[in-house]
Amino acid sequence: xxxxxxxxxxxxxxxxxxxxxxxxxxxxxxxxxxxxxxxxxxxxxxxxxxxxxxxxxxxxxxxxxxxxxxxxxxxxxxxxxxxxxxxxxxxxxxxxxxxxxxxxxxxxxxxxxxxxxxxxxxxxxxxxxxxxxxxxxxxxxxxxxxxxxxxxxxxxxxxxxxxx
Amino acid sequence: xxxxxxxxxxxxxxxxxxxxxxxxxxxxxxxxxxxxxxxxxxxxxxxxxxxxxxxxxxxxxxxxxxxxxxxxxxxxxxxxxxxxxxxxxxxxxxxxxxxxxxxxxxxxxxxxxxxxxxxxxxxxxxxxxxxxxxxxxxxxxxxxxxxxxxxxxxxxxx
Numbered sequence: 001x002x003x004x005x006x007x008x009x010x011x012x013x014x015x016x017x018x019x020x021x022x023x024x025x026x027x028x029x030x031x032x033x034x035x036x037x038x039x040x041x042x043x044x045x046x047x048x049x050x051x052x053x054x055x056x057x058x059x060x061x062x063x064x065x066x067x068x069x070x071x072x073x074x075x076x077x078x079x080x081x082x083x084x085x086x087x088x089x090x091x092x093x094x095x096x097x098x099x100x101x102x103x104x105x106x107x108x109x110x111x112x113x114x115x116x117x118x119x120x121x122x123x124x125x126x127x128x129x130x131x132x133x134x135x136x137x138x139x140x141x142x143x144x145x146x147x148x149x150x151x152x153x154x155x156x157x158x159x160x161x162x163x164x
Numbered sequence: 165x166x167x168x169x170x171x172x173x174x175x176x177x178x179x180x181x182x183x184x185x186x187x188x189x190x191x192x193x194x195x196x197x198x199x200x201x202x203x204x205x206x207x208x209x210x211x212x213x214x215x216x217x218x219x220x221x222x223x224x225x226x227x228x229x230x231x232x233x234x235x236x237x238x239x240x241x242x243x244x245x246x247x248x249x250x251x252x253x254x255x256x257x258x259x260x261x262x263x264x265x266x267x268x269x270x271x272x273x274x275x276x277x278x279x280x281x282x283x284x285x286x287x288x289x290x291x292x293x294x295x296x297x298x299x300x301x302x303x304x305x306x307x308x309x310x311x312x313x314x315x316x317x318x319x320x321x322x
Contacts, residue, residue, distance in 0.1 A: 136272070137237050144271040152269060160240055 005083045006031055009052055016046055030086045037074070037091040041101035047078055047087065048106050054078035054087065057107035060114065062121045066147035071095040072123055076103075093123060102128040120145035175312060182226075182252065183305040184214030189225035191245060194232025196259035196291040203294040215301055222248040227304070228281075233261040234274045246281040254304060257283045258297070260290040 010031060014021055020039040025032045035043055047054040058077035065071055070092035078087045093100060102125035103110040114125045115134035122143040125131060133140065139158045142149055190200055203210055210216055219225040222245045234242055246255065257277050260266035263286045265275035277283060284307060287300045 135237075140236075149271070153271065154275075155236060155271070160243060 005085050006087075009047070009085070009087060012052065013043065013046065017043060030088055032088045032090060034090045034092075037093055037100050040074075040076075040089075040091055041103070043089060044076070044078075044103050044106055047080075047089075052080060053082045054080045056081060057103065057110055057113075058086070060103070060110055060117065062117045062123055064121060064145065064147045068092075069094070072098045072121060074100055074117075074123065098123045099126060101126050104128055119143070122146065176309070179309040179311060183308040185217075186215035186227045186254075186305075186308075187217045187219045187225040188215060188227040188229050189219055189222050189245070189249070190229045190231060191242060192229075192231045193234060193238065194259075194261060196231035196261070199291040199294060199297065200229060200231045200258065203297045208294040208298060210298055210301055213298070213302060213305065215305070222246075223250060225249060226253045228253065228255045229258050230255065230262045230277050231258040233266065233268055234277055234280070235272050236274060237272075239274050239280050242277065243280050254284045254308065255281055256300065256304065257286045259287060259292055263288060266290060 010024055010033070013033060014024075017035070017039055020036045020043075021033060022036060023032075023034040025034075033043075046052070056079040058079045059075075060077070061075050063073045063075060065073060072093040072095070074091045074093060076089040078089065079085075080087075091100065098121075100123065102114055104114065104125075105127065111129065112134060114128055115130070115132060117123050118125065118128075118131060119133040119135050120143055132138070136144070137158070140155060142153070190197070192200060202208060204216065204218065215227065222228070226249065228246060228249060230242065246253075255277075257263045261268065261273070262277050265273050267290075269275070274280060285300050285304045287296055289296055292300075
């Protein structure tokens, strides 16, 4: 039953988006769909709507493949509670000004997850309501989870903020 | 003179009074807090040594116990707490993280709180044993006893 449903999703995506689905693979029993980054918002909307109903965004993160031409890989984990299946969607972004559509209109929790990715990797999200650092402070220089961030880099000291 | 009398120096009296009436403010951010609690509670009980009064406002305390990791983002908070404390004040760096950043040699953690505020005594250990804490606090008392307390009068002169 579950296997059949997974096939349904893949077939549905392939029928709807065609060439924008770059690759489909499987790992540990879950499907991985690589897509073109421009199609992300439409793919996510397609998965969110009936009949697939991926109402839950389990996780949203980024991987830095330093040295690759398409350096950053966004990884989205979707979960459908109605159909009980997981789907992983990946999209590669270029090194220079990596940018992708925000998923905040569909899933509210994408707000903080995307802010975290912006903070740690420097990927910006189009349509995000509040694109600010989540963990580090405003004056922090660089993005610490990038592979080329020096391990022992020290940040410049900042002035004490005056309380308003 | 029938009952006898004691002679002493003002400094010694002030030091004696201060070392046995330390009010502390625990600034607890990590697991060292558990060791602080066990030292403060009945098993080890540092109230025996006259430093057991916990005040949960920096304005009433004169010993700041920084227990745990201080991140860069938290550093201004610690600095503010230190500045809110009234003179005279002493600071104890409690545990490896407060002393030197500990195992967290990375982008987010302050490499020792002495980058932000002056520290009087350092307690090593990850986390330190309660005996170590007691020993250190007794050492701090010795330091307070020996300290010159005339700074107030000098301040008035200038």
